[in-house]
Amino acid sequence: MAGKKKTYVAADEKTKAAAEYVKQSMKQAQPVGNATPYRIGAVCLWVVAFALQICAFLVLAGKLDLKFMPALYQMIAFLVLDFLVVVIGAQLWKKANHIDPASEANPTKFWLWNNMGVIAAAVCFIPFIILALTNKDADKKTKTVAVAVAAVALILGGLFNYDWNPVSSEQKEAAVEALGDETVFWSPFGKVYHTHDDCSHLNQSEQLTYGTVAEAIAAGRTRLCSTCAKKDNITTVVTDGE
Ligand SMILES: [Zn+2]
Incomplete structure (x- = not known):
């Protein structure tokens, strides 16, 4: 892992720890829009x-x-x-x-x-x-x-x-209800969003985008990473394990 650039961003409760890291390759998500x-x-x-x-x-x-x-x-x-x-x-x-x-x-x-x-x-x-x-x-x-x-x-x-990652308004509502304004993360080519920026599935990504779950879904990441879901005990949100 030596020499590999990895960046972190503050996700509310981790603010202090995250502040120590460089945020150079963290990008804020586009607003959801109309x-x-x-x-x-x-x-x-x-x-x-x-x-x-x-x-x-x-x-x-x-x-x-x-x-x-x-x-x-x-x-x-x-x-x-x-x-x-x-x-x-x-x-x-x-x-x-x-x-x-x-x-x-x-x-x-x-x-x-x-x-x-x-x-x-x-x-x-x-x-x-x-x-x-x-x-x-x-x-x-x-x-x-x-x-x-x-x-x-x-x-x-x-x-x-064909939309290989379809989402319904019910699935979106359940995700917004479970995660609210919590910051989630996704990689440029990933198909899911993560609740943990240090999720093992994000190890290979040098750039992460962060935003709300609504922004993640708008960006085409319609499902929650199943590893992150298990970690957080989230059962009401559709994951890539289903
Ligand atoms: Zn994950």
Whole structure:
């Protein structure tokens, strides 16, 4: 462990001990913010992605030609843009869900809200695939490339857009109730938040972010570290052990 930089931050009761340590790689969390702009941004981007899909199809059907490069490349370019825009939109949507999670009390809305990014990917690629497959004007090679590119984009988009760390408003409320304003910690690539900055799972992280549990969830750390939960005897908060 020699030579390894490790930093600590004050977590209320540990203030005195923590004050002895350097805080150079501790970063304060972003404020939670408002979910609405993220949702609006997501929907706007998905509308743009849908339009890009239509452009890709118009190129395939020979009804749109921007001339500056071969039609096949134009079509691929539109599909790649479609992919990028739909994925960025889904990141905004996920962020909104983490700021303002849906309630499990309404299972339809809860499912829809958590899967909206995957649905958007489907809506922005499946119509193109169907139209490409059934188009009679385009040559076979163009159609094959079109369907292959769109299918890969659909699969990758689905994987990128799926929320692998979903959270419900009930889970968030339980976490806020259990931890209140207590400081929690998370690492840049970690998926959970910790109640102890000296948790063994944080040993490898040179930079930690600290904030409230609401800020941790907004940052996509929707679960409490099970090791920290055991240490603190917290049983009401969803952990990575479940
Ligand atoms: Zn931990």
